[in-house]
Amino acid sequence: MELAYFSPLPDDRSGISAYSVELLRYLELFYNITLIYDNPDKVNESVKNRYKVISFNEFSPKNFDRLLYNMGNNIEFHANIYQTAIKNPGIVILHDFFLSGFMSNYNKIDPNFNIQDEIFYSHSYKGLTEFFLNSYDVFAKHYPINRRIIENSYGIITHTEKSLELAEFYYQNRDFLTHIPHLRASIIPDKQTAKKILSLQDKTIFCVFGLIEPNKMHKEILYAWNESLKNDKNAVLIYASGTTNDEYFLNLKDFVKANSIKNIIFTNWLDNNEYHMYQSACDVSIQLRASDNGEASGALLDCFNYENLVISNYSNFKDYTLYIDNIYELKFALKTCLNNNQNIVKNAKNLIITKHNPLSCTSQIRDLIEKSYKNSNKLKVHKSRVLLDISAIAREDLKTGIARVVLQELNAILKISHMLVEPIYFDQRDGKKGYFYAGDFIASRHAIPFKNYTSTEVDIRDGDIFYGIDFPIFYKFPLFESAVYEAYKIGFFDKLKSKKTKIYFKIHDILPITSPQFFPYHACELHLQWIETIRKIDPFLIATSQKTKNDLEQYGFNKIKIIPLGSNFTELKVRHIKFKNRTFLAVGTIEERKAQKAIVNTFLRLQNEGIEANLIIVGKLGRVDEDFKEFLCKKHKNIKYLKFVSDRFLCSLYSSTEAIIAASYDEGYGLPMVEASYYGACIIARDIPVFRDILGENATYFKDDISLYETIKNYKSKKTNRQIGITWEYTAREILKLIKEDL
Structure with a gap:
């Protein structure tokens, strides 16, 4: 053959x-x-x-x-x-x-090669984002490409x-x-003869084998030698190799000269016979790596084979080396390594004989070749990928609480997940409805200067995972109002199931069903249609609170896990704001359900009674009467309305105001309160089950609109630097953990 x-x-x-x-x-x-x-x-x-x-x-x-x-x-x-x-x-x-080292130079060989395309192919948006945020040297240590x-x-x-x-x-x-182990034919070294040929017969020989370059930690080895054995006339350290990094090599030689180290030898490149001569003569070999990225080390196995005691930080060879956990242990190891370590040498030699036998290793290679060619199937790296439905925010960021939640969770998943994650959204193109890859949205949202992302129709593959992260109901879109319902009608979810796909939906709440009086007239009907569609799909549900889980169970769902929302804004430096008077904060879309009108009435009453207390309201205008909209848009002595603020400024308000007021009549979660708690804010909340569930004892509760006035009037801040809540990274990890466990 x-x-x-x-x-x-x-x-x-x-x-x-x-x-x-x-x-x-x-x-x-x-x-x-x-x-x-x-x-x-x-x-x-x-x-x-x-x-x-x-x-x-x-x-x-x-x-x-x-x-x-x-x-x-x-x-x-x-x-x-x-x-x-x-x-x-x-x-x-x-x-x-x-x-990654090979890929950094491949464009010199192939002018059509684009490193960004290669990174995206191997590591999707996570890798591409990290590529643009870091130097290539830093990036290359973390992504194999x-x-x-x-x-x-x-x-x-x-x-x-x-x-x-x-x-x-x-x-x-x-x-x-x-x-399949690296093959090595067992040999019997003649150390004394080799030492005599090298004119080092009276020395204890320490060697470093392998190309001289930073990842092999030759500089650190030299520093440790300088602090331990440089004055030992019976010891010699030999760098038995050449280099392709002249600057690094010259720095080593300069250090030797500056510190008057006499017992060090640098060889030139060694031919095969010379290399094996130094291996035979060596007593102790020092083989280190700054990072272990799966490289095979023939030099390490040669050291075992030639019965050298090896000082190493290779975690997979702890039983066969004098293992050091960090570089600071090397100085001590050099001084004491020859004390009663012969069993380590014997174990390493036995490893070569039993696991690295050339005929056995080659037979394993032959068997794999024949088995693989018999199947002749190309390999598949990813067993599965996550299709992340972001239909609502990909179409229009409504700047609601749920939209912010979706963006934060999306960002966290893309940041931490090495699973292949493909954001998708439901759309209609050329008269055809279906799910499409949301590459254009992700690239623009993350300001990634990359054009070769995928925005074509989703091709369903065996083992795919569908995760509906968004709230996919569009009240104003004329072609369709529920992405999930429309996708179900065209058979998308049947195709998923035919490919053995796992399906998950996040349910933020079903308030349009449980509290229809606070929503548009057709919202309840749309949500009932959406919930009934999900029932037919029969997915696993992720609820954000016990209340939502209870509501879903009332409608017959039983495959539900609660995973709370994150509460931090990533890497935001918060600036403290000094207010002249006590200042309270209300955050959320302006609508009847969130009871901002009741909060405003409370502060107007306080003003009329000469009690100095200010209110800041943050949120977009939603379903509320026109009179109240006009009121908010006017200037008032103790009430200020801010339609939109940056995440950074919102966090500053959380940490600087007296307390945040959560007066909603009903909620699915209450994210602003959890966010505020994370940044050390105090909470005044209506006494409803979801707030008790989410906030526990970390809030002051009021029963109704009347008692809100007394609560604010008599409130004394209990502000603390203690952060309450979890991060979005934690939320993302819990979701990915759930998905992986179910594979």
Whole structure:
């Protein structure tokens, strides 16, 4: 069977090159192998004498039965491999789970490559937003950008268990990875002979193997050596490698010179024989990483194989190394490492013999190749994605409390979720009704300078999750008034169910049904239609309060979980405002249900009685009589109406006023009160069940409009810096947790 093998090859300065030489010796037992390489003339003669080597221009997939790619971060060695792999599916040995380093340079190879497109493809809006907010160096440490090569493969091999953890973290799925250990043939080192050849026979040799660069923490190792063993004439520290970062390397040498450190050796690049000579001579190896992003470490396994004691911070190898949890422990470890640590060395050697046997590892690779080609299905990174229905705010931000809730929750989910989240909205285009991706809305809302988002009709996929986060009833839209009802009529939810989709709806309240007197004449009818449609869909419901849950249970729903709303505005610096007189605050859409008229009457009465107390009302004008609208728009001595304010200014009002007044006759939640509590405000609230449920003992309650006057007149602030409430990030995590548990 003909196999095309893609990899760096000797004499490339790459650990993958050395890995391939070892793997090929065993892989040739199962396949006729042809090596695909950028420039065959530059390949080491020993390799060319053993295998056929052709260029990428000569390669044709139809001439081979199997394709095996080695993928790492070095753009010089892997650019053509990557281009070929995404066009011709095969098996990929993913030596680095993070390909962000490779992607940062790929535009030099492919002028049509757009890093923003690649980030969006791998990490959606969350990744793209972080890309624009941070330097690429910072961003690249947190986002692997590897989805495209994975989803254009039949199988992915990783050598590290850390990669499995990372796959679970970023994609909630590790099934697309197959863990096969890095192969190593066991050897018996002759340390004394090697030390003699290096003229170091009377020394305890400490070595650092691997490319000299910041992530390997060579600077930190040097600092620790300077504070521990620099004056030990029997010890020597050898940096057994070269570098591609000349500035970093020169800084190390300058530090050695400035601190008069005599017992340090820097080698040049080592050929294979030289490398193994230093491994044989080494007593203690120091192998560190600033961050572990799933890279395979052949050097670490070589240290185990050559029976070196290894000082390491690799969490997956705690049982086989002298493990240090932080860099501050290194100085002590260097001084004491040779004291009774031979069992660690024996355990590490046994690991090589039992888990990294070359024939066993290669057989596992062969088995995966054959199994994957038998199926010939491209991999899927995401088991599921969340279709987030934001139909109302995507059409028009009504600046109501619910609209603000939806935006805050949407932002929190996009911020924290590594699940693939696709905001969608119901619309009609060219006479066709359906759900469409809301990429244009998200990009404009978050000021993302990115144009290649998706705004096409939603394509339903197996395993999708539908989450109706919004309040999708439009009183003024002539084509349809309920997105859910219209979507149900055209069979959208039947299609979801045929794809085994989980369906969730957030129900903020059903007040138009339970308190119809406060809403437009047809609101009750529309909400009954909406609730009946949801009953037919039979989803899982998320209620924001016990009251809403109770109301829903009265209408026969039983799959309900309460997840309270968040109460913070993200990263807002609040400015304290000094008021001359006691000043109270009322926040919410101006409507009969919220009883702002009763609050105003109370403050007018206080003014008439010569009691100094001011009122600030914040909220858009809603369903209220014209006389009251005119009153609010006029100037008054102790009452000020603000139609719209920024979130920052609203938080300043929360923290600076005497108390916030919640006088609603009925509510589904009462977000302004919870927000105000979060910022240390005091609450005066009508004594209704939902406020008791949400606020508990953290409020002063009044029974009716008459008692409101006495409460305000005699009120004494109990202001505190204590924050009450939860964050939107917590709310988002609880929702995502519920969704994941149900998968």
